Structures are given as C-alpha cells and as structure tokens.
Amino acid sequence: xxxxxxxxxxxxxxxxxxxxxxxxxxxxxxxxxxxxxxxxxxxxxxxxxxxxxxxxxxxxxxxxxxxxxxxxxxxxxxxxxxxxxxxxxxxxxxxxxxxxxxxxxxxxxxxxxxxxxxxxxxxxxxxxxxxxxxxxxxxxxxxxxxxxxxxxxxxxxxxxxxxxxxxxxxxxxxxxxxxxxxxxxxxxxxxxxxxxxxxxxxxxxxxxxxxxxxxxxxxxxxxxxxxxxxxxxxxxxxxxxxxxxxxxxxxxxxxxxxxxxxxxxxxxxxxxxxxxxxxxxxxxxxxxxxxxxxxxxxxxxxxxxxxxxxxxxxxxxxxxxxxxxxxxxxxxxxxxxxxxxxxxxxxxxxxxxxxxxxxxxxxxxxxxxxxxxxxxxxxxxxxxxxxxxxxxxxxxxxxxxxxxxxxxxxxxxxxxxxxxxxxxxxxxxxxxxxxxxxxxxxxxxxxxxxxxxxxxxx
Amino acid sequence: xxxxxxxxxxxxxxxxxxxxxxxxxxxxxxxxxxxxxxxxxxxxxxxxxxxxxxxxxxxxxxxxxxxxxxxxxxxxxxxxxxxxxxxxxxxxxxxxxxxxxxxxxxxxxxxxxxxxxxxxxxxxxxxxxxxxxxxxxxxxxxxxxxxxxxxxxxxxxxxxxxxxxxxxxxxxxxxxxxxxxxxxxxxxxxxxxxxxxxxxxxxxxxxxxxxxxxxxxxxxxxxxxxxxxxxxxxxxxxxxxxxxxxxxxxxxxxxxxxxxxxxxxxxxxxxxxxxxxxxxxxxxxxxxxxxxxxxxxxxxxxxxxxxxxxxxxxxxxxxxxxxxxxxxxxxxxxxxxxxxxxxxxxxxxxxxxxxxxxxxxxxxxxxxxxxxxxxxxxxxxxxxxxxxxxxxxxxxxxxxxxxxxxxxxxxxxxxxxxxxxxxxxxxxxxxxxxxxxxxxxxxxxxxxxxxxxxxxxx
Numbered sequence: 001x002x003x004x005x006x007x008x009x010x011x012x013x014x015x016x017x018x019x020x021x022x023x024x025x026x027x028x029x030x031x032x033x034x035x036x037x038x039x040x041x042x043x044x045x046x047x048x049x050x051x052x053x054x055x056x057x058x059x060x061x062x063x064x065x066x067x068x069x070x071x072x073x074x075x076x077x078x079x080x081x082x083x084x085x086x087x088x089x090x091x092x093x094x095x096x097x098x099x100x101x102x103x104x105x106x107x108x109x110x111x112x113x114x115x116x117x118x119x120x121x122x123x124x125x126x127x128x129x130x131x132x133x134x135x136x137x138x139x140x141x142x143x144x145x146x147x148x149x150x151x152x153x154x155x156x157x158x159x160x161x162x163x164x165x166x167x168x169x170x171x172x173x174x175x176x177x178x179x180x181x182x183x184x185x186x187x188x189x190x191x192x193x194x195x196x197x198x199x200x201x202x203x204x205x206x207x208x209x210x211x212x213x214x215x216x217x218x219x220x221x222x223x224x225x226x227x228x229x230x231x232x233x234x235x236x237x238x239x240x241x242x243x244x245x246x247x248x249x250x251x252x253x254x255x256x257x258x259x260x261x262x263x264x265x266x267x268x269x270x271x272x273x274x275x276x277x278x279x280x281x282x283x284x285x286x287x288x289x290x291x292x293x294x295x296x297x298x299x300x301x302x303x304x305x306x307x308x309x310x311x312x313x314x315x316x317x318x319x320x321x322x323x324x325x326x327x328x329x330x331x332x333x334x335x336x337x338x339x340x341x342x343x344x345x346x347x348x349x350x351x352x353x354x355x356x357x358x359x360x361x362x363x364x365x366x367x368x369x370x371x372x373x374x375x376x377x378x379x380x381x382x383x384x385x386x387x388x389x390x391x392x393x394x395x396x397x398x399x400x401x402x403x404x405x406x407x408x409x410x411x412x413x414x415x416x417x418x419x420x421x422x423x424x425x426x427x428x429x430x431x432x433x434x435x436x437x438x439x440x441x442x443x444x445x446x447x448x449x450x451x452x453x454x455x456x457x458x
Numbered sequence: 459x460x461x462x463x464x465x466x467x468x469x470x471x472x473x474x475x476x477x478x479x480x481x482x483x484x485x486x487x488x489x490x491x492x493x494x495x496x497x498x499x500x501x502x503x504x505x506x507x508x509x510x511x512x513x514x515x516x517x518x519x520x521x522x523x524x525x526x527x528x529x530x531x532x533x534x535x536x537x538x539x540x541x542x543x544x545x546x547x548x549x550x551x552x553x554x555x556x557x558x559x560x561x562x563x564x565x566x567x568x569x570x571x572x573x574x575x576x577x578x579x580x581x582x583x584x585x586x587x588x589x590x591x592x593x594x595x596x597x598x599x600x601x602x603x604x605x606x607x608x609x610x611x612x613x614x615x616x617x618x619x620x621x622x623x624x625x626x627x628x629x630x631x632x633x634x635x636x637x638x639x640x641x642x643x644x645x646x647x648x649x650x651x652x653x654x655x656x657x658x659x660x661x662x663x664x665x666x667x668x669x670x671x672x673x674x675x676x677x678x679x680x681x682x683x684x685x686x687x688x689x690x691x692x693x694x695x696x697x698x699x700x701x702x703x704x705x706x707x708x709x710x711x712x713x714x715x716x717x718x719x720x721x722x723x724x725x726x727x728x729x730x731x732x733x734x735x736x737x738x739x740x741x742x743x744x745x746x747x748x749x750x751x752x753x754x755x756x757x758x759x760x761x762x763x764x765x766x767x768x769x770x771x772x773x774x775x776x777x778x779x780x781x782x783x784x785x786x787x788x789x790x791x792x793x794x795x796x797x798x799x800x801x802x803x804x805x806x807x808x809x810x811x812x813x814x815x816x817x818x819x820x821x822x823x824x825x826x827x828x829x830x831x832x833x834x835x836x837x838x839x840x841x842x843x844x845x846x847x848x849x850x851x852x853x854x855x856x857x858x859x860x861x862x863x864x865x866x867x868x869x870x871x872x873x874x875x876x877x878x879x880x881x882x883x884x885x886x887x888x889x890x891x892x893x894x895x896x897x898x899x900x901x902x903x904x905x906x907x908x909x910x911x912x913x914x915x916x
Contacts, residue, residue, distance in 0.1 A: 088841050406581060408580070
C-alpha cells in the first residue's frame with residue numbers, strides 16, 4: 001500500500017510521513033507568518049466532490065471574506081456525523097440529524113455551512129432558517145428539491161437569528177462556482193472560519209488492500225479555535241472520500257476516530273451548541289465497498305484516525321491566543337477511560353495552561369490536576385507510583401524528569417527554561433497502575449485569549 | 459436571640475445584617491484600596507482561644523511578612539475538619555487527619571499553619587516535617603508533648619521541602635506572642651495568605667435557645683485567592699467558637715456548611731492538594747452542650763452556614779485578578795445536585811468568565827455552559843423551559859432578561875452595558891424542571907489572572 005499526498009506525486013510518503021509536506025503561505029492571505037506552514041499550497045481531492053466558498057456577509061461587518069461554504073457530491077453518498085452533546089442543540093444540528101435519519105444515512109448529497117452566526121437558541125424561527133438553507137441547496141441539485149439529502153452547519157454568535165435572505169440568495173451563487181480545485185477547497189475551508197487565523201485543510205491519497213491499483217482520496221476541512229473541548233466544541237468538520245464505504249462502516253469508523261481525535265483536544269474546556277463532524281463517501285473512485293469488518297475496514301479506520309488526529313491538531317494550533325502546542329501522553333493507566341479523563345483534567349486546568357504560557361515547568365500544577373480528576377477510583381492513581389516528565393515530541397534526548405514514583409526530581413531550572421522556550425511540548429504522565437493509555441492535545445492560556453474572548457461579541 | 463457584631467456593640471444587628479459593618483483599612487497595610495472594606499477594624503473573639511502571626515521567612519524572599527500562624531485553645535476542644543479530595547494529599551493533610559482520628563476529634567488544642575510552601579508531594583521527608591510541626595507546638599503546651607492534639611496546614615508552592623528548621627524555631631516564638639486581641643487575629647489571618655491581597659477574617663456574637671443570656675462567639679479566618687474550586691481548592695480555613703458543641707454535631711454542621719459555602723465557590727476550577735477547613739469548639743463560654751439534633755443544633759447550623767458563606771465569599775472577592783463578584787442562582791431545578799453541577803459548570807467556563815471581564819452580557823455562553831454540564835439527565839434541562847437573566851444582587855428593579863422559556867429576549871445593549879459596569883452581579887438560571895435550587899459564587903478571568911499565574915513560581 002502506498003499513501004501519497006497529492007500535489008507532490010513524486011514523493012512516495014508512507015503513512016507515518018503523511019503530513020510532512022511543504023506548507024507555505026496562501027497568496028494574498030492575512031494568515032500570521034507563524035501559521036503559514038499549516039496551510040497547504042496544493043492538494044488533490046476526492047472525485048465527484050465539488051466545493052465553493054462565497055461571501056454573503058452574515059455579519060454586517062464582513063464586507064469581503066467568504067462566509068458560506070458548500071460541499072456537493074455529484075452522486076449520492078453514504079454519510080455519517082457526530083454531533084455535540086450539549087443540551088442546547090442548535091437548529092442546524094437538529095436539522096442535520098433529522099435529515100440523516102430520514103435518508104437512513106444514504107443518498108446524501110452534501111452540506112451547506114455558514115460562519116458568523118451559530119443559529120443556536122433561536123427557537124422555532126431558527127429551525128425554519130436551517131430548513132430553508134437545506135432546501136435552497138437541495139433545490140439546486142438536478143432541478144428537484146433534495147432538501148433531506150443535505151446537511152447544514154452554522155458557527156458564530158449564539159442567540160441571534162441568521163440574516164436568512166442573504167444566505168438563501170447566496171446559495172445558488174455558491175452552487176454556480178462549485179469546483180474540484182485546490183483553490184476552491186481552500187476557499188471553502190476559509191469560509192467556515194470564525195476567530196480562526198488560518199483555514200484547516202488536509203488531503204491524502206491511499207489504497208485499499210482489496211483494490212490494488214485504485215487510488216482513493218480523503219480530504220477534510222475543519223474550523224474552530226476557541227470553545228473547543230470534548231465533546232465537539234464549536235468545531236465543524238467535513239470529510240469527504242471517493243472510496244465506497246458501507247454506511248454502517250462509515251458511522252463506526254467516524255465515531256472511533258472522533259473519540260481519539262476531535263474528542264481529545266482542548267482549547268478552553270467549553271463545549272458548544274453546534275459542533276458537528278460529518279463524513280461523506282461517494283464511491284466515485286470505484287472498487288469493492290468497504291464493509292463493517294475485514295482488512296479494508298481496519299485499514300481505512302487507521303487512515304481515518306490518523307487523518308482526524310492531524311486535522312484536529314490544527315485546531316489546537318490555532319487555539320485562541322495559543323503560544324504552545326502540547327501533547328499529553330498518559331501511560332500505564334488502569335483504563336482508557338481514566339487515562340483520557342486524567343489527560344482532559346490537565347488540559348483544562350487554567351493553572352497548568354497559564355504556567356505553560358509563563359514557560360514555567362510547574363509540575364505541581366500538573367499533578368494537582370491529575371489528582372482532582374473526577375470519577376477516579378483509588379486504584380486509578382497511586383501517588384507513590386506516579387511519574388511525570390516533560391519533553392519535546394519524539395525526542396527522548398530532551399526529557400525532563402519532574403517526578404519519579406511520587407518523589408520530586410531535582411529540576412535543572414536552566415534546562416527547564418530552555419525546554420519551555422519551544423512551541424511544541426509533550427507531557428508524559430506514567431501512572432503504573434495498568435496498561436492502558438490516552439493521548440490528548442491542548443494549548444496554553446495567554447493574555448491574548450482573554451483579550452479575544454473579553455471582546456468577541458462586540 | 460440577638461446576633462451582635464462585637465466591636466460595634468451599640469448596634470443591635472439581626473442575623474440578616476450580620477456583616478453590614480464598617481470595614482476600613484488596616485493602618486500601614488498594603489491592601490488595595492478597593493479591598494479595604496472587606497477587612498475588619500475590630501472584632502471580639504471566642505474566649506479561651508489565643509492566636510499569633512510570626513515572620514519566619516519560609517520563602518527566602520520574604521524578609522518581613524508574617525508567614526506562620528498559631529491558633530491555640532487554653533483547654534481541650536471538640537474539633538472537626540474537611541479535607542481536599544485531591545488524590546495527591548499533602549503531608550499536613552495526612553497528619554491532621556491522623557491526629558483527629560487518634561484523638562477521636564476531641565481533646566484537640568489548636569493548629570499550626572505556614573504559608574510559602576505547601577509541603578505537598580514531598581514524600582517521606584515531607585511527612586516528617588509536618589509531624590515535626592505538630593510536635594513543636596504540642597511541646598509548648600503545658601510543658602508536655604501534645605503533638606496529636608494539634609492540626610497542621612501548609613499553603614504555597616507544591617513539590618518543595620519546607621525550610622523546617624526556620625519553622626520549628628519560629629513556633630516557640632509564635633507561642634510566646636499568642637493573644638486574644640483583634641490585632642493578633644488579624645496578624646494570624648495575614649500570616650496564612652499567599653497571593654491573597656487582604657486577610658480574610660470575620661467574627662460574630664450569637665446566643666443559643668437553650669442558654670439565654672450567654673453570649674457566644676464564632677470567629678474564622680481563611681486564605682485562598684487562586685486554585686479555588688470544590689472540593690476545597692488551596693483554601694485553608696480555621697473557625698473557632700467558645701460554644702460547647704458535641705463532636706458529632708460539630709462534624710455534621712461543618713460538612714453541611716462547607717457543602718453550601720466553601721464548596722460553592724470557584725476562582726479557576728483548580729482543586730489543590732492541601733485544602734482544609736477546621737473548626738474548634740472549646741465550650742469556654744459555658745452553657746449546655748449543643749447535641750446532634752434539636753433547637754440549638756438547628757440554630758447553630760444556620761449561623762455556621764451563613765458565617766461560612768460570608769467567609770468563603772471573601773475568597774471570591776480576592777480571586778486572582780478578579781474584577782467581578784458574581785452569584786449564580788439556579789432555581790426550579792430537578793435536584794440540588796443538578797442545580798449545583800450546572801452552577802459549577804457556568805462558574806468554570808473560561809468563556810463566561812472572560813465575557814464578564816469584557817462586560818459582555820453574552821448569555822449564549824452561559825446557556826452553553828449549562829448545556830454541557832456533565833451528568834445531567836434529559837429531564838434536568840429542557841431548552842424550551844429554560845430562562846436566564848442577569849441583574850444586581852437583591853435588586854429586582856435592574857433585572858435584565860436574556861432568555862425566557864428558551865426564546866431569546868431583545869436585549870437593550872445600553873442597559874446591559876450599564877449593568878455590567880457593576881462589580882457585583884447576579885446570574886439567575888431558572889430551569890422550570892423541579893423545585894430545588896443552588897447558589898454559587900465566582901469571579902471573572904482577567905489579563906491579571908494570566909499574569910499572576912504565568913509568573914507565580916518565579
């Protein structure tokens with residue numbers, strides 16, 4: 001099997017090198033210099049899918065940036081989605097869920113997304129607006145109304161009604177400009193951004209064991225930079241593949257992947273009313289259908305997991321005001337659940353997050369957050385067998401031991417200071433109470449975070 | 459029954475006016491002007507208790523401020539304590555719990571407290587240090603070693619050993635300066651502070667139904683300004699009364715009070731390794747003992763609850779970098795547990811906290827935090843029956859309705875802006891799913907919070 005990244009076809013990257021590519025700035029963009037490396041300059045995208053990004057001005061103050069994205073397949077897709085678990089589910093979440101159910105997750109054709117207003121807590125009127133959006137895109141397809149074959153997502157301020165007329169009139173415009181090009185995917189990924197500083201877009205090529213010689217594509221875009229925490233906090237994501245995948249297989253794979261990617265990141269611990277990750281598989285590349293088990297299923301599951309992790313990590317990279325990108329690895333835990341809960345507790349701790357911002361190797365705060373994780377049994381964490389270290393990702397040479405079996409290490413403060421100058425860090429928590437593990441990604445809390453969020457609505 | 463505040467004996471305040479007193483600045487203090495009104499200039503304290511605050515220089519950088527506090531009763535007390543639920547319990551927590559158990563919560567004589575170093579995650583050496591502290595104070599009493607009659611508390615940086623020699627030699631010095639005066643109580647309350655900007659000290663007089671004519675005293679000091687969240691986050695508290703109270707009654711009352719006071723406040727959602735609230739009752743004022751039920755028990759329970767709430771609110775007032783003091787009232791909930799969980803979720807949300815700092819009536823974030831409260835059943839929160847409003851404490855006239863039965867209200871932004879200029883605010887969340895309720899107090903997240911915590915250890 002060969003995993004290629006399209007756009008650099010001469011490079012035969014293997015799976016583990018999937019995302020080592022030449023990122024650089026999008027011409028004319030306002031993307032901060034430090035983030036440009038995360039934006040692809042080229043890509044190849046799944047067959048049969050076309051996308052667009054259009055300016056409609058959902059926010060009156062937005063006079064030029066695209067804020068309406070369409071993703072459309074030229075043929076019916078199997079689809080699956082994971083939605084927010086917030087009790088206040090936004091209108092688009094309710095409509096998308098109902099449509100998927102009505103179509104039994106087959107015969108889906110695409111999604112319409114707006115940024116600038118979340119259409120959340122907008123009562124009956126908001127529900128009508130979300131339905132109008134899917135109807136408008138549905139009407140563009142094959143001259144008939146396919147409203148139920150369309151999903152809808154919205155992101156932005158809560159509690160305000162959409163400027164629905166602008167959006168409805170923008171949808172046919174967006175439909176006319178649909179294209180398969182890298183530029184269109186990038187514009188669509190830009191159109192779903194809110195406080196994001198760069199569009200999150202990835203694409204890969206892969207093969208499947210049962211279809212040697214057939215090259216498939218998987219692409220995905222996502223948005224989110226604040227209010228990010230499991231489960232699915234103001235983050236939207238759309239994945240598309242031209243591989244043929246059974247609906248149940250798709251649903252199962254997506255859930256598994258999201259659990260270990262989009263549900264393992266935290267920017268600020270807030271979960272939103274609108275979060276949705278959807279995947280579409282239209283089978284346009286041919287080959288036998290991937291079923292609910294077997295070699296192809298396992299293979300594609302692995303690819304989807306790695307892809308989802310990379311895509312979700314871009315959200316952490318763009319965490320509001322973030323200056324650090326930190327992976328927590330919890331190891332030797334009694335259960336996967338407790339490992340994830342512990343990682344999440346550390347990732348949410350304002351004291352840990354501000355210490356990282358202040359470049360302070362304050363392991364006491366890390367340990368403290370481990371200790372107050374809710375729902376732990378006495379057997380999950382045993383102080384005298386807990387170890388904590390900090391280091392650079394994939395570099396065993398620079399590991400800084402902070403606590404070994406419950407006893408503090410003498411920390412070389414100059415070595416610690418040097419380590420903490422790095423943007424990318426890793427925290428390793430070894431519990432020695434079992435053999436399960438979890439990975440988690442988060443960012444720091446900075447002055448900038450407070451500025452952005454003290455000032456967002458105005 | 460008359461509840462008097464000593465120091466202003468001519469004022470016959472009733473219970474509800476308990477804390478309306480003339481606070482003003484302590485001469486020569488460095489307390490910020492805005493906080494001076496929270497520091498009492500006089501008080502009367504329970505008989506038989508003496509206290510002191512001594513400078514020992516736990517932190518080498520502290521060359522003059524008191525950082526060792528002693529509270530000693532001249533006779534044996536019944537006592538009770540509530541400890542942190544963090545898995546990593548500091549040495550002083552372990553020693554205090556063991557001593558209480560050894561003495562069956564009777565025959566207790568006092569507590570020794572240091573600030574500047576938490577003696578947490580310090581292994582066997584730390585345990586030895588904590589034991590040395592109780593032995594040192596125990597040895598001062600009546601010329602014999604009463605180590606087990608003493609509790610110990612520490613607060614400060616985690617993972618560093620105490621400068622134990624300094625502390626041990628400071629204890630007899632502190633013992634020699636023990637006194638019953640207001641000034642000594644204030645110095646002791648100052649000695650337990652870390653990042654606190656003002657000492658938290660309260661005292662009241664009360665009577666009991668079974669002992670008309672006997673005037674009792676209850677006083678308390680507490681510390682904590684960051685890392686505060688249930689259960690019992692780096693907060694220390696010592697309460698003392700000269701009423702005679704059965705040990706079991708004391709334990710039960712303390713638990714009930716803490717659940718609705720110190721466990722209903724949040725500064726940043728972090729719970730520490732050291733939190734302890736202890737109460738001592740020495741019976742020095744005479745009268746019949748308060749038992750585990752009956753009129754006296756109910757009466758004293760009510761007093762202790764109100765006292766604990768007022769004392770715990772001072773911690774929120776001093777929240778690191780706080781500019782707002784906010785009470786959340788959750789009403790008409792299905793259970794007290796769900797009401798408290800919802801209030802806690804809102805109080806922890808960085809997005810709600812930064813919005814308050816930014817003076818933004820962003821009810822969407824409040825609702826969102828209600829919606830992602832963990833552990834709720836579908837019956838606990840029904841979007842279409844949820845209402846949210848904001849206002850000033852105890853002032854129905856300025857209530858700003860934000861959401862009524864799930865439908866957003868048209869908010870007068872100028873009225874909202876005016877309201878949010880106030881330091882003291884109230885958020886009312888009415889669920890209409892039951893008849894239970896909970897109150898909760900928290901503060902905002904400011905740039906200053908990030909500055910303080912990005913920079914604390916250095």
